Amino acid sequence: MTVADSPARPAESDGAAGPGPKPILDGTRGLPQQIGVYVFVMVPLLALVAAIPLAVGWGLLGWSDVVIGLVFYVVSGLGITVGYHRYFTHGSFKANRPLRIGLAVAGSLAMQGPVIDWVADHRRHHAFSDKEGDPHSPWLHGSGPLGLAKGFWHSHMGWLFDRDQTNEERFTPDLLADTDIRRVDALFGLWSVLTLLVPAGLGALVTWSWQGALTALFWAGLVRVGLLHHVTWSINSICHMWGDRPFAARDRSANVWPLAIASFGESWHNLHHADPTCARHGVKRGQVDISARVIRTFEKLGWATAVRWPTERRLQRIAREA
Template structure:
């Protein structure tokens, strides 16, 4: 298959036409950082069961895990995703900065990098150019296994950098977000070390600091990583598709609470700017409730809530079978 990623050429881009998809490659230091941020928390997650068996898991650890999981997770879902990437609402300056910092604490990359990657994903969803589609290698068992690995986390180890000037020029023009982006190292340090500091102060013990660092720092980061990455992988492979989208996005209900509503992924791809992803009865969408609260406090405005007319237009239930299959192709 011939690649459509234009940035591989070393020649100057034409004066007119779209900017290339990627802007060079990560340097060795950046690539090393990716390995550290992905693999170190993963090793902690792998060790969680034997550690729990040997040392135990205290209520302080559980409380700090939940608190930091919610802070960072909602920073990703409400901030990085629904606000910065898709403009599902407008936020005042304080909320904008807070959401950017909270999302940075998930250790999934600086805000501008994350948004550029995700906008590129939507622009080429499940087609060549999508940075993390599970369908790029074919539909056979081996190809899908390779695709699942690629979509879930394999794509993170590739060196190509999505062109932020093409996919996130609005964020690059925002001085507040540029500063938060450059201080990613600081938010990472706080996210990993603050649970241990708090655990030590609450329990007044070094053991409390160590277990809180392990559970609410490292394990929490890894757990949230894999919940987020599962939306990229699982939610493009299996699940329900009640709405029409031009890709294979699907709803996967078991992840709904852990992902704060992000796994209602089919509606999201059918209507990307919608502030609520779980629109049907019984579909819990915690992120949408948080946005609703922000709106009530006056911190968020111009929220793009779903309406009956839009939902009827994108509903797949009344479309002929052939048309639904064409939409998913």
């Protein structure tokens, strides 16, 4: 039975995991891996910082950069939200083999880590959300101003520099058993190179110039990756500190509407933590959830099946009393 045909893993994905036969952590990163984390985090961040003066002061932003960047933002962003998160982490639907592989590759283009690493960290987050063991809770550093500032930094990006590694054998045995996903995971370096060089190549073809290649590399490559990084990380930080909490979750997860479009619906985070395997996070009227619409399209095409759509009965059960 393949991963696509197997049931979801609720013990890890919905926060029910507790002490088990395998430890939570599995050693620490080696020096080369740690250097890689710093490069993957800091280089796109520096590009974001330089983006405004380059665009305004020097005018180094063309329409081709915007279009290519938008396309890659959508593809890699949905690779994270639909693929890494709702499918691989939580089993919100079943996918056929081409879709499964495609989602793993698309998520890898976001440069947020190999698929198995990402899923292991996120399942661990749900298993211990906002408690000891959560890799990126903002609430484990005190409730005073200094503690909250430290918690925000840690939850947003500080946790990425921790050298502890989540135990994949405990949290992702299903992905470790999937040959296709292990191959995609092992080729993360290749996907990271392609996510920068392909936009550069497209920029060169559109403008027929080296300048077009370089500006596309910068805007559609580095700046796009940096922007998506911080939108994704804002779900860990902002959406666990501020916002509305209409549903009963076991943690401080909240809905933050200004992030809904940029995060493709991930910022309806309170519902997600109240019902982790649900394929739609924005369940109330007016809550735009682009990821859910994409999953619906996959379902209509026959690529996705057994989609876990919300039901009125379930929503009533997890809704907070007025």
